[in-house]
Amino acid sequence: MGRRMRGQVLLWSLQRISAAVLALCVIVHLATILWAVRGGLSAAEILGRTRGSEAWLAFYALFALAAGLHAAIGLRAIAAEWLGWRGRGADALWLAAGLATAVFGIRAAVGLYAA
Amino acid sequence: MEGTLTVKVARSEGPVEYQVPARANQTVLDVVSYIQRELEPGLAYRYACRVGMCGSCAMTVNGRPRWTCRTHVAKVARRGVLELAPLAHLPVLRDLVTDMAPFFEKWRKALGHFRPREAPEGEIPDFALIPPASPERQQADAGIECIGCGVCHAACDIVGWNPDYLGPAALNRAWTLVNDLRDGAGAERLAAVAGDAGCHACHSTQSCTAVCVKGLDPAAAIAGLKRRIFWQDPFGWGGG
Numbered sequence: 001m002g003r004r005m006r007g008q009v010l011l012w013s014l015q016r017i018s019a020a021v022l023a024l025c026v027i028v029h030l031a032t033i034l035w036a037v038r039g040g041l042s043a044a045e046i047l048g049r050t051r052g053s054e055a056w057l058a059f060y061a062l063f064a065l066a067a068g069l070h071a072a073i074g075l076r077a078i079a080a081e082w083l084g085w086r087g088r089g090a091d092a093l094w095l096a097a098g099l100a101t102a103v104f105g106i107r108a109a110v111g112l113y114a115a
Numbered sequence: 116m117e118g119t120l121t122v123k124v125a126r127s128e129g130p131v132e133y134q135v136p137a138r139a140n141q142t143v144l145d146v147v148s149y150i151q152r153e154l155e156p157g158l159a160y161r162y163a164c165r166v167g168m169c170g171s172c173a174m175t176v177n178g179r180p181r182w183t184c185r186t187h188v189a190k191v192a193r194r195g196v197l198e199l200a201p202l203a204h205l206p207v208l209r210d211l212v213t214d215m216a217p218f219f220e221k222w223r224k225a226l227g228h229f230r231p232r233e234a235p236e237g238e239i240p241d242f243a244l245i246p247p248a249s250p251e252r253q254q255a256d257a258g259i260e261c262i263g264c265g266v267c268h269a270a271c272d273i274v275g276w277n278p279d280y281l282g283p284a285a286l287n288r289a290w291t292l293v294n295d296l297r298d299g300a301g302a303e304r305l306a307a308v309a310g311d312a313g314c315h316a317c318h319s320t321q322s323c324t325a326v327c328v329k330g331l332d333p334a335a336a337i338a339g340l341k342r343r344i345f346w347q348d349p350f351g352w353g354g355g
Binding site: 008010077081082 | 273276277306309310311316341344345348349350
């Protein structure tokens with residue numbers, strides 16, 4: 001398998017693995033929302049839960065990483081099929097977009113942790 | 116069924132309409148042959164065996180790829196109208212005849228030929244003993260009846276979006292050989308069918324399985340290839 005082909009297989013595997021991670025994260029995220037809003041929702045309550053909590057930081061960092069990668073790899077496939085955007089340059093662009101999305105999400109998670 | 120059938124044929128010079136006598140138990144190929152023999156001697160179409168073995172008579176019938184020799188008009192005509200066109204996703208040579216060369220070129224690229232497992236240096240190659248009823252052989256047999264008609268290739272959206280995509284028929288053939296214990300090209304074949312123009316491009320929409328004239332399941336074959344590659348070498352690091 002050539003290097004380029006390996007990269008394509010890697011992206012496919014990341015897409016499948018991130019999908020599995022997202023399935024779990026979305027369920028936990030939604031369940032937490034349903035549980036949290038029962039007594040009314042306030043910023044103080046949210047921060048009370050996330051501030052200083054390594055577990056929530058790790059959870060949302062993983063969530064953001066999976067979401068960023070999954071969305072970018074998916075858009076890469078759609079752009080290749082519908083717009084004909086293919087090749088190394090397009091791949092680098094999508095990987096950068098995915099990592100940037102993930103970094104924004106992780107920054108938000110760090111913000112909730114350190115607030 | 117008696118009366119007249121209206122047949123709209125997408126010929127190279129443009130659509131032409133023919134009136135053909137409707138008969139009981141006639142196939143789409145019967146109708147095309149009638150047009151060529153009685154109405155339009157210059158109509159180009161292709162067939163050989165007429166009995167569903169050779170895979171050469173496939174075309175688009177009322178918007179869907181089918182083998183015309185085993186397709187009854189009564190089952191596919193809409194209000195006495197048949198619309199015939201060449202197979203999709205292949206270059207048209209003339210009228211209803213497509214150039215199958217790109218299709219079989221993809222089989223070659225997918226290493227769709229049997230390569231015997233080599234005996235260790237200095238030893239005489241032995242006969243492989245694989246009972247026909249063994250699970251290994253049955254897995255290889257699952258997709259082996261492909262007649263190469265090109266119907267699944269024409270029905271596949273991914274082939275339409277990416278002409279380089281190997282397509283369901285070639286990948287089904289590769290999966291058949293991957294499961295054949297007598298074959299020795301395993302790792303090389305898996306490498307040949309991986310990536311964006313190979314099995315990883317498939318979205319599992321299963322049009323191929325829905326249209327396969329032999330009732331095969333190319334979508335499952337492609338899923339099998341993805342699974343095999345994932346567990347052997349999930350991140351493309353070259354192991355396994």
